[in-house]
Amino acid sequence: MNIILYGPPGSGKTTVGHTLAAQLGRTFIDADVLIAERAGRTIPQIFAEAGEAEFRRMESEVCAELGAQNNLVIAPGGGALLSEANRRKLEKSGVVFCLRADAETLLARLSAAGDRPLLAGPNPAEKLNALLAARRTLYDSFPEQVSTVDQSPAQVSVVILERLQPHEIPLRAPGLQHDILLGYGLLERLPEILRERELTGPTLLVTDENIFRTLDAGRQKTFAHRLPSVVLPAGEQHKNLATLERLYTEFLKHGLDRNSIVIALGGGVLGDMVGFAAATFMRGVRWVNVPTTLLSMVDASLGGKTGVDLPQGKNLVGAFHPPALVISDPLVLNTLPTAERAAGMAEVIKHTLIDDAEQFAELETASAFGSAAQLARNLSVKVRVVQEDPFEKGRRATLNLGHTIGHGVEAASGYQLRHGEAIAIGLHAELLIANNLKWTPPEITERVLAVLRRFGLPTHCPGLEVAHIRQLMSADKKKSGGQLKFALPRGVGDVVWGVTVPEDMIMEALWAVTGGG
């Protein structure tokens, strides 16, 4: 895994890069320096003589080259990641820390150097401000932000080194005892981690075609060559008994026995299915879950539930079979399609509503989500709730927030809406019920809707029919004793469960989110 230091001119990429690389015993590469060396000219000379376009071409070349290498500390030029392609190449190879400082600090640092073509000439302050304004969205979009104001390079290095430490979150409940390892670059260390944790024995990695494609393209394939693997077709339509049968056959073909380890590398659908195959192969073998989506990292990979679908409904066949270990690497989120990532945010936001008002507040202003620390904090909400109520007798029902209606919305859309999108709409509708019951003031609903929208989630489903949603809600598993039980917020970080709601209030909320469709 590479460490990429990014940020505006003067943010300290080069000085911090040198310090950090020395501490880690790695090579530091300043992309601009590399470009200048290769061109035999300074950057201002390239700009002046060949033009910015030529410089950007050289820069892309260097980004692709560095992204194909490993274990470097890299400082791309301040504008390098304006190109989506450059960004993808580097983000696939490692973690980006965006170094930040206010304009005044940046200007003071830059006045010492003279090789910044974009700020050359008169009024550098004005130019810098214009540049910062133009690039703010880009700089803000990295989950790892590091302030370098009043910090020495060594101090900044310490911060970065700390953030590189993997999080080890223990989950300890009756019948559910394992660790969750979460950190940058854990995926490429998978074989070593298994060895360190004594998860040895005949091992088979199962993934799907989508994940395999991204692996194959990047350096992460290196580890795949060291583990026998099976690639399944991707998608919920394959989460069925036929694929299960294929898995058993592959297990036997690869010589798995009772002492084996099965690794699920994929999203919730794959994890459910591989976990269930592990639960039932030879009455249960150990498995390791390596979630690759935001949704599965913060939610689906936790709790020990596994299963497959039947034509009659989702997850109708399953078992409780917790993995021996969950390994989450935030870097894999960089390869997710935007809509997929947004969908995962619904569960993230739900968790903050259940038990983390502070992270909810953070989300109200945050431009990015997905740092190891943010993920660890968010998934800890589910860990706490599961630990507190291992037998699903009480508080665990709060995790259904947004789901009572959300499942109905998801089903009514014919599963055209992603789970997370449906949950966002469900959250909206359930907040309206809470408003109606006078439990939650409308301001809370407005704040939640703002956060949902901020992260690209829908809050309405205009095409769907109220009666259809309502009917599919009734068929939902959360029903008990014939009556729908809701989890409803009383405020941010305070959710009440087991609530029955007058039928007309449910209908009213559904009318509001569908626009009366």
Next chain:
Amino acid sequence: MNIILYGPPGSGKTTVGHTLAAQLGRTFIDADVLIAERAGRTIPQIFAEAGEAEFRRMESEVCAELGAQNNLVIAPGGGALLSEANRRKLEKSGVVFCLRADAETLLARLSAAGDRPLLAGPNPAEKLNALLAARRTLYDSFPEQVSTVDQSPAQVSVVILERLQPHEIPLRAPGLQHDILLGYGLLERLPEILRERELTGPTLLVTDENIFRTLDAGRQKTFAHRLPSVVLPAGEQHKNLATLERLYTEFLKHGLDRNSIVIALGGGVLGDMVGFAAATFMRGVRWVNVPTTLLSMVDASLGGKTGVDLPQGKNLVGAFHPPALVISDPLVLNTLPTAERAAGMAEVIKHTLIDDAEQFAELETASAFGSAAQLARNLSVKVRVVQEDPFEKGRRATLNLGHTIGHGVEAASGYQLRHGEAIAIGLHAELLIANNLKWTPPEITERVLAVLRRFGLPTHCPGLEVAHIRQLMSADKKKSGGQLKFALPRGVGDVVWGVTVPEDMIMEALWAVTGGG
């Protein structure tokens, strides 16, 4: 369920029958009295005027009629059950207690009465002895034997009433907590038992075609009409993922949900499969196991293991999912084919070798096995062993006695040998190893072989190849760390586990049981 009092003339069937019926508030029917009433003549008159053949015809008619009724106390004539057909009709309807007394006692009682045509004329003692000698095998063949010597009818009634009490055997181990109910007539009381034990909710009974046929023929169908049921094809070839899928579909069709109860009515194959379907439907619903074979009553229904086969091997897919209750009714054993029942005896005998020297001694002279008390005692061996070693770290391996070689024999026969037959041969071979190791004197082996043969089990497999058996043993699941571990007897009631055996001793034992094939 009827109570049938049988035995030689003078054994007290009528007097005990009257007393017992009065105590139970039931109707007592003396078959001979019924025949005489209908004929308007005494039994001696029928014999004299119409001949014995005509009497036997009338007797069969009455047996069929009484066997179709319920809740009677019935005393068939002393020779009535010489006819297999009569016996089957009555045994399907209830439990037979065979009342016994020595010839002297019988004669003393009979001298008081004068209506016994078979003993009429001179030398009644000689005639009685001849009759007893001719019918000894028949009388001995009933598992329930009751001595009436020096006992009043009231005292005999008490003994019978005690034997009619169901046995309730608790199984208490980590993750394995349920009762085993064992008693005559429990099958027809199934719906009531479920209610009493609060095993309520949408309920579905699953059985197979063979069982369904016997049910349909007898009065036991009465309960089937009160429970929704599904009938699967019978046989291990259907214990697969396809049948599992069918089961899930039936569960949904019958409206089962998470609060449902699934009942498996059948042998080990059906119990394994239905148990696994219950284990995995909606991540696990409760199930009740109602074993209908000797093998499943004393062995397969205990321990919580469920599963289905794959084309590549048996029980490769499965789960640990103990039933909420096991209900065994010895009456269903009466409908088993003789070979099936004999096969079950292999595990019965194995249990006595592991931990019940007293019952082993009983088997050395017993002509019949299958009373509720015998079954309860025998299955308690497995219960004790499982409780003592719930995690299969130690003594539970003694249950593999006969199986290390037996599985190889079973597989080498292409599963043409029944499991129990293969285990009998395996027991033989493993005893020879124990002899060879000087652990067990050859006399023990001779005694075990005598008991196996007494109950109709094979001890050799002349058609099979030594090398083939040996190869299939290696593929067996009991292998751990590459080395075969045997459980071997050191004496009756004393089995040692985890024994490795020199290869030549294994081969020698296989040569002996195959005759060097």
